[in-house]
Amino acid sequence: MKTVTILIPAYNEAEVLHQLYNRLTFVLQKISFYQFEILFVNDGSKDATLEIIKNLREMDGRISYIDFSRNFGKEIAMIAGLDYVKGDAVIILDxxxxxxxxxxxxxxxxxxxxxxDIYAKRRTRSGETMFKKWTAKTFYKILKKVARIPIQENTGDFRLLDKRCVEALKKLRESQRYTKGMFSWIGYNKKEILFDRDSRAAGVSKWNYLKLMDLAIEGITSFTTAPLRLSVILGSIVSMWAFIYMAWIIFKTLLFGESIAGYPSLMTVMLFLGGIQLLSLGIIGEYLGRVFNETKRRPLYFVDEYNGQKESNSSTNKSDVPMNI
Structure with a gap:
């Protein structure tokens, strides 16, 4: 009998966990010929999330949980879950x-x-503002144009991954992660299904615009060097026009004795060139920061507890955990 793991990252989700468990178990009891593991990753929650998960585990032996030593973020929670899963396939579920x-x-x-890789694409996005929908659409449009891999638009982490996809993702150990792009990068045989995304059942979203902007930057810098190339092109264009303008000023001064442009034009040129330089330095800094973080080779996460047992954290890559029960 095949085993399917339901992987659920959770951060301060105490208000919704019972409702999630009821809906999930109602669905699973209708599916025969499979064993199920429900694996929660508690990402350093400050509310009663961990206590509720432990209570659910006492009621249902299919439930397992990982408790982080602190909050590491959803991207890290997903790779930690993939390190610990025991199923022939994994379904990532918010x-x-x-x-x-x-x-x-x-x-x-x-x-x-x-x-x-069976991924769920959002047909509609209930509960989101027009601005958020527009920014998401714009981000995906930009990323699809600059990335060298096909990017799945309007898809999240909700998908089923075969065991070999899981093994491929476990080999990607970078600390600054954009998992949505990694799903595309590993390839394999993919299938799209459509659904209408509901509003949150309870609680508030953990993703504010600042975090979403940070995630967007991660997505672009993780899968393309186009911003670096853009800064080179922009710098070349500005330098060319600056050289032409300089030649024109020298020509007018020597041949016609005209005075050199004064303070307003000088300040305009200086501020424009300074802005271009700072923009280019900022782009370079983003990539340099990623290199700096990766060279430290720190573990991606530390686990405080796994199914009631304190973890020694002698290894953060559980590749030795058997995939089949």
Whole structure:
């Protein structure tokens, strides 16, 4: 009998966990011929999330949990979950119920047909502002143009991954992660299913605009060097026009004796060139910062507790955990 792991990163989701468990178990009890593991990753929650997960585990032996030593972020929570999963396939599911568990049977059906990565694409995005929808659409449009891999638009982390996709993702150990791009980067046989995304069942979103902007920068700098190339092109164009303007000023002064432009034009040129230089330095700094963080080779995360047992953290890559129960 095959095993499917439901991987659920959770950060301060105490208000929704019981509702999530009820809907999820209602769906799973209708699916026969499979064993299920429900793996929660508690990402340093400050509320009662961990206590609720432990109580649910006492009621349901299919539940496992990882408790981080602190908050490491959702991207790290997902790779930690992949390190610990025991299933032949993994379904990544958000705890806030914006990703409907009712799609799980369809995902498993396509998996049995031979697809390795069955991802859910949002047809509509309920509960989001027009500005957020516009910024998301604009970001995906830019990323698809500059990235060298196909980027799946309007898709999140809600998907089923075959065991070989999981093993491929576990080999990507960079500390600054954009997992949505990694799903595309590893390739394999993909299948799209559409769904209407609901509003959060309870609580508030952990993603403010500042965090979303940071995630967007991670996405662009992780999968393309186009910003660096853009700064080179922009610098070359500005330098060319600056040289032409300089030649024109010298020509007018020597041949016609005209006075050199005064303070306003001088300040305009200086501020423009200074802005271009700072922009280029900022782009270079983003990539240099990524190199600096990766060269430190720090572990991606530390686990305080796994299923009631304190972890020694002698290794943060659980590649030795068997994939089959």
């Amino acid at each position: 705890a806030d119920l914006q990703d409907p568990p009712e799609l799980i049977p369809e995902m498993i059906r396509y998996w049995e047909e031979g697809y390795d």
